[in-house]
Amino acid sequence: MRITNKNNTKPRKEKVYKSESFKDGKFTEEELKQYGLSDEEISTIIEYQTLLPILQSDENDSKVNARDLHKQLNSGRQFTDWIENRIESYQLIKDADYFTISRKYETVKNSGLQPKETLDYSLTLDCAKQLAMVERTSIGALVRRYFIIIEKAFKNRTSWNKNRKNTLINCKELRSALIVKSDELLNGVPEWITNGNLYSIEFSLLNTVILGMSATQYRKEHNISSNDQIRNYFSEDQLDDVERLERYDAQLIISQEIYSYEDRKHILQTEYNRVKNRKTKWV
Template identity: 30%
Template sequence: MTVIKNAELTAGNSFTQNQALGLLTELVPVSLNNINGREIQTTSAKKLHAYLGVGRDFSNWIKGRIEEYGFIYEQDYINFDSPNLANQSTESVQIKQWKTKRGGDRRSKDYCISLGMAKELAMVERNEQGRAVRRYFIQCEERLQHIAPQDVRKLRDQLKARITAANDFKPMCAALELARAEQGKLTQAHHYTSESNMIARLVLGGLTAKRWATGNGISGDPRNSMSADQLKHLSYLEQSNITLIELGWDYHQRKTELTRLSQRHLAKQLEVAND
């Protein structure tokens, strides 16, 4: 695979940055893929590694970056067998495809990574290739926003709702722990689970988040695959539950009130949808 040298991207060179960005569409193609139920723009980590001209071998490089920067499986990336057969041995000879020492084909593992992860990987290489590929990924995002603005707004809405829901869950757990401590009770893991399941059932049609994910073939954190409306509903109930816990309401009282609030929330959402 061709790698554009640093000198080719400098100002005044006949090989312009626009030409480099155009070539990137072939070297590091971007496509829409499904990661854990989310349709997002992705690229091949192996092709990105080759373009960036990284000195380390691919396997150690990608594993090291994932560990160093805390990228999350099925959120930032997934694994798959690369369609390109890689030479796994110095004794191999390339004829029409790479062969292992034993004579069989061996596919090397690749990673399907989100554009956010790809941009960060490009930035940390701190070379001209990295800066060029980051600009390219930004252009891809802008192009998608121009072509499919509704899809982009939907993704951003889901991300915003996901962050809000994450910010509400911990305070709810903290409020529950404090309320029980004031009563001289120890809070254990199952207490948090019961609280979470109570709210999830109101949002997910009577199912816990775990059962809902299993029924929909979803792996990983179920919240990552919930719609923006589901996450907003969840967040609303978690915020309400914090207030009820602080007021000293017991579990059954809170469940009754949260059920009423949930129904009111859904009714309002239906009114908005029908307007």
């Protein structure tokens, strides 16, 4: 058996968790599922990203070509009329919201070349998004729905972050219990577990109780890299379950002195099944 006592090994460094984190740029469908959105809302975000690639930059100081934006918005108006109207109507500030560059070129007329001059406009990314939101086309409506959904996702993520942080706090309580009772717990590990350490074994137990499958199976089903923590892909309800189970598991070890892996698994599974439909409360 290759079970190890974590006390005799170098502690694993926890990943830094940033509670304020929120993804910039493009999202994948799998990533969007972490934000508590419906399938329809996810489809709206994907459609926005597909139809308006010009707004997908995650660089705050990037510039947007106004002609390209005008084209992607399907405005139906001449570009010059459109941009001049937007500048006047929304009181856009030159060299702050938008920038102009004079471009000279020549056209053929009466078998000769005639010099001409035109203005190219570039917009700040924030200004481009503002103009996209006020556009009275189906694309403009899509943009407005997109930002409403993003605001909802941000609020969901803020709540999710709080729960995730709580699981890390309770994780420390469980780690302490594993350290204090390491010898007793090692003796309670069944023979069929031939690899790992007390930490990985215990947290795999909790994950299996909640997911109904091993971490390896869950990673495969959700295309999660082995470098990512699977709990970063849990729903808010699952994170709440993790927090409660970790606290309960620590109590089983310290207060009730239940060192048998199989006994704790049975108790934790029974308690989880009792409350998973949210009709009853955790003890």
